[in-house]
Amino acid sequence: MTLREPGPGARTIAMGGSHSDAAALYGGTTKELLLLTYDEWNAGTHLTDVGAVRLAAYADMGPVLGFLCERLAAGQDLDVSVEHGVGPARAAVDEELSRHPTVRVTGVTRVGERVVLHLGTGVAAESAQRRILLDLLDRTPGPRPSLARQAQPDSAAASGPTAAATGPDRSVSALPVRLLRGVSGITGATTRRGRLLTLLGIAALLGSVLLLLLYLIGVSELGSVGVVVALLVLALTVQAAVGIVVVLQAQAVSAQRQDLDRVRNILERRTDRLLTQGRKAAQGQRDLRAVRRRMDDLHRAGLRERAQSASHFDALDRTQTRQHLDTQRQVQAMLNLEHLVNVSGRVPPMGGWAASADLMVLILDEVLALRPSTVVECGSGTSTLLLALAVQQHGLNTRVVALEHLERFGEQTEAALVRHGVADRAEVRIAPLTVGSVQGHATPWYAESALDDLQDIGVLVVDGPPTATGDLARFPAVPLLRDRLAPASVVIMDDLIRDSDRRVADLWRELLPDFSYEVVDTLQKRAGVFRRNSETVARSRSIPGE
Ligand SMILES: C[S@@+](CC[C@H](N)C(=O)[O-])C[C@H]1O[C@@H](n2cnc3c(N)ncnc32)[C@H](O)[C@@H]1O
DSSP states (O other): OOOOOOOTTOEEEEEESSHHHHHHHHOSOOSSEEEEEHHHHHTTOOOOSEEEEEEOOOTTOHHHHHHHHHHHHTTOOOEEEEEOOSHHHHHHHHHHHHHOTTOEEEEEEEETTEEEEEEESSOOOHHHHHHHHHHHHOOOOOOOOOGGGSOOHHHHHHHOHHHHHHSOOOOOOOHHHHHHHHHHHHHOOOSHHHHHHHHHHHHHHHHHHHHHHHHHTTSOOOHHHHHHHHHHHHHHHHHHHHHHHHHHHHHHHHHHHHHHHHHHHHHHHHHHHHHHHHHHHHHHHHHHHHHHHHHHHHHHHHHHHHHHHHHHHHHHHHHHHHHHHHHHHHHHHHHHHHHHOOOOSOOOOOSTTSOOHHHHHHHHHHHHHHOOSEEEEESOSHHHHHHHHHHHHTTOOOEEEEEESOHHHHHHHHHHHHHTTOTTTEEEEEOOEEOOSSTTOOSOEEOGGGGTTOOSEEEEEEOOSOGGGSTTTTTTHHHHHGGGEEEEEEEEEEOTTSHHHHHHHHHHHHHOTTSEEEEETTSTTOEEEEESSTTTSOOOOSSTTO
């Protein structure tokens, strides 16, 4: 591809990642402006009569920009401008400019929020450099003319200070113009008018000096009036020059002051923006820290919940295992119970408020082993019926007496005894609860009158009164009945899973020093068993093989 010297009718090419991006920055296609994408350029579009190239920011713009920089560095008169983008696009521009040190930024133009750098090999005038800096600093949004439609920089110089200063500083070959710039560099005249006035002053000065010199060396005859006029012109010119220089310098100082004000305003705006951003960032950090703390709290709470759930699940697991084992034990106890008593007909419930199957096996085992003359039961119910059946079926000469404080339940038990035809084998004795003669024990117990005829008790089952009737409700059983126990006897206390009944059993240990004591943990509700002369009692187990 070739770029030819721009001539009359030389075209401008605007390039972007897409045509629309290039058009947004540099204007749409016209006769003079050709829109290209970087891919189309790279694909080898043949370019002829190209005088200017405008580049919109694009991550892969490096090769095209590099090519153009080389052409600029080689001295080609080419008008190149490139968008001062962000990220990779800006990095590409920086890299190409650093690779081509003779190519410099000679002007800056803004199009809305976007900034375009003009590239060239000339050195921008000091004022232009200052404006470049200011324009790079000042990103205040504002409508700007499209660069492609903008007038050439030199003509733009006349249209206003911003356009003049920020347009590209193109090299101009005409001597007067160069002279103008040289003089304005000395005097500080930055406008075209200032430069022309300066030039006129210098011309008048040189003219009058020349006239005087010609007169002095005798080449010219001025006459006294002419000399006076020449001297006057000289003096006025010098004065005017001095005045102009003073005015121009004052203008330059004022322009610099305006620039400084502008810089100060820009910096103040930027400082305000930075402070606001800083405040927002600090607030953001505080919010973030609060969110983080909240998340940590939630995380810790989650861990705690998980640990609690795990321990709940463990507990549930243990309970399920225990219940499963208990069910198995109760089923097995029911099978064993079948060997001990033959039950035909409906039986009141077992377990819960009534004796469990495994406790009944233990009680019947003791009864069948001891064959006592009297069995006393505190609290009537299913156990009373099973005891009566066992006594009948095993031909025992045993009297079963069940103490019951509530008539309603007593009648239920009696009805069961009648139903099973064993009403003559067990007596349900109604004994209301009264505060008895056990010293220091305020909880009522079965009326003492109900105990009068009870002697030689071989098996005492303590399963009442209900614990809810008072503190250590079952305690009086041993103080009141221990003297009525047979030499070989057993006291069975149900419900040792309850604290109050465990405390009762513990108190009894002191009252029954000649009894052994055993807690049967394997029973559903646990039981305490006090046994006297157990080793001398021949225990004939009723369940074969056990
Ligand atoms: C633990 S129960 C005695 C249970 C008895 N030893 C048995 O195995 O069936 C203690 C007291 O509960 C009461 N009782 C009896 N039948 C009951 C029933 N169906 N519901 C609630 N309580 C009852 C009686 O007053 C009984 O003296």
